[in-house]
Amino acid sequence: MSSAGRTKGGHGRLGSTLSGLVVAVGCVLFLGGFAWAAVEYQPYTVPTGSMTPTIVAGDKVLAQRISGDDVRRGDVVVFKDSEWGDLPLVKRVVAVGGDAVRCCDKQGRLSVNGVPLDEPYTDKALGGGRAAGANFSADVPVGELFMLGDERANSLDSRVHLQDKEQGSVPRSDVKGRVDAIAWPPAHLIGRPKTFAALPGGISSGGPLRLMAVAVVAGAVLIFLGAALGPLLNRRGRARPAPTPAGERAGVR
Template sequence: MSGTGRTGDGHGRLGNALSSLAVAVGCVLFLGGFAWGAVVYKPYTVPTASMSPTVEAGDRVLAERIDGADVRRGDVVVFTEAVWGAQPMVKRVVGVGGDKVACCDARGRLTVNGQPVEEPYLHAQSPAGSQPGAPAAQQDFSAEVPKGQVFLLGDERSTSLDSRVHLEEPGQGSVPLSAVQARLDAVAWPSPGLVERPESFAGLPGGISAGGPLPFQLAAVGAGAALILGGAAAGSITARAAGRGRTGKPARVR
């Protein structure tokens, strides 16, 4: 009689069960991460270079679907406004309802309610505390943002057609919150990376927005892929080991 057959089969069954469980959990995480992302995010192609260097013309970006009430200063948003051309545009929110936005102070900085704002995302601006760079706008301006609206500027201030172009219109160039469709969270292609929230707006009332769930979604997809591959590999090894055990000679009992 053999004393090894039953034990070997038991180990094989356990190995198969564990590998199958890993694959199943991996599929849930992998597909769930993609499904979660599809619900929360919408892809866009940036139409112009007005937001350079944060995002460039032709970049494929992921924008989190949000309600207008979730908009904060510093957010890079996608919006559609008939007066601006009735097509999706990408700009940065620098003022919300009730704010007075002006430029420029003695150091060439944008001010919001009289408070200067460092803008390290601009090409020409110097980091906080260093020597002042080029001004945040080529011409001085000021605007009061009506309630329920936002004031928008491009990061490429020398070429961006933004709220400054519409200062003489009702609302002084501001856009209704209802026009905002999404907030940029990341560049997907060609240079993947997250779009950071600028800390320079954090000291103003309302603060800055929290990051989106994209890192957790990517982690779920990555973990799912690892479990699927690991479980499949473990199942294959277990199957080969079980096959060798079945073809081997039984041990003798003395």
């Protein structure tokens, strides 16, 4: 076999090997990201507007499967409680077991353990920007959560259940997941409010959804690049001129 043939064959094998390797890595990242998300997250469709403006009726959300013991103040959670109805509900946790919730102070603010809260996530539809239409108070039992909707004018939440359930709270064990993102429309992450950062326990960190998205996008890019890499290297190998034999370079016939 001539040196030109060996060169072309070598470039062909190199191109195929590199292309296959890049595509394989891309497939692992792409499929792995989706598989990780399927294990970690559960999709839900929100049926009501009680979480407006954060989440509106009909939004498709992704909730990370977590234990209720991991929930902190400010989290938006999916839960199901028999005394609240038969369907999963989405509300924001504003207080946890042992907290004293009071509303409202002279500025119309909600307070937890005597700390007035700035709540930028609410819809501000109530007159004077009040946190609730009527005053209320509750002492949350240990192991339970006090839930409010961000749409305070009409949300059926722990305030309503103060009348028929002790303190209106729900057990942590009722939590099915913590909402990390709206999948549609349009897709975006739901941040953790700094409102509760100064209270004991602070706020929860974000879930792994961003990392999963990076893995999927990086995988797709690598699959595309790998598919193009093999033909590109083969083309460069064919275009390279064959080396001149040593005898010809020396002028020998």
